Amino acid sequence: MARAYPGSSPPKTGYEPGVHGQTWPATATAQASVLASDWVLFTIVGLAVVVLVWGLILFAVTRWRRRDGGGDEFPPQFRTNNPLEIAWTVAPLILVCALFAYTYRAEADVENLAPHPDVTIHVQGYMWGWRFGYAGGTTLEGSALAPPEMVIPLGETTRIELTSSDVNHAFWVPDFLFKRDAIPGRATAFDLRPSKLGTFAGRCAEFCGLNHALMSFSVRVVPPEDYARWRGRNAR
Numbered sequence: 001m002a003r004a005y006p007g008s009s010p011p012k013t014g015y016e017p018g019v020h021g022q023t024w025p026a027t028a029t030a031q032a033s034v035l036a037s038d039w040v041l042f043t044i045v046g047l048a049v050v051v052l053v054w055g056l057i058l059f060a061v062t063r064w065r066r067r068d069g070g071g072d073e074f075p076p077q078f079r080t081n082n083p084l085e086i087a088w089t090v091a092p093l094i095l096v097c098a099l100f101a102y103t104y105r106a107e108a109d110v111e112n113l114a115p116h117p118d119v120t121i122h123v124q125g126y127m128w129g130w131r132f133g134y135a136g137g138t139t140l141e142g143s144a145l146a147p148p149e150m151v152i153p154l155g156e157t158t159r160i161e162l163t164s165s166d167v168n169h170a171f172w173v174p175d176f177l178f179k180r181d182a183i184p185g186r187a188t189a190f191d192l193r194p195s196k197l198g199t200f201a202g203r204c205a206e207f208c209g210l211n212h213a214l215m216s217f218s219v220r221v222v223p224p225e226d227y228a229r230w231r232g233r234n235a236r
């Protein structure tokens, strides 16, 4: 259980049981919800296939089991059955194609960049920390003991432009179900639209050297009014 911290909620470590264990995935952004529903769909379809296959096996072994005093009754013996062959080839094919199409659309949704993001932040990974540069001037930088905290508004679109100044790092926030490599000399962009207030833990997810483990950060999602006030205080 989370302990009560005065004034704020404790940053999650990203490994709370029941949140990141083998259960339903956490979703703190609109993009994460898209991925989570994809995950849920795969789980449901997978379970349906399991029930069908186990059901058929159970049916076969009980229907044609050897019975006491019943002699040796065999199930119908045949070499080919075209309708059956076609059915068990086509049905899985349709299933796989449908799941592929759904995932393709989900990934396109997650990767989609809004034409006019509300907030833009240049994120730079370096050995061993993170720099958050807000369009307009503010740059946040922390240390291993006081990792930087990115502040973004709830329900609005934040564009992250990600790069690295030295080696490969990776920007990862478990609650956002999102991870992206930070590559030196190359900038990539993605959008986040938070759907939950709170402070979410982030990590470097690419082993990048001796102090890789210290490359943490957090993302604090606040109401848009609070964000505007925070920007007012920090804009320079």
Ligand SMILES: [Cu+2]
Pocket (backbone or CB within 6 Å): 125, 126, 168, 169, 170, 204, 205, 206, 207, 208, 212, 215
């Ligand atoms: Cu790193």
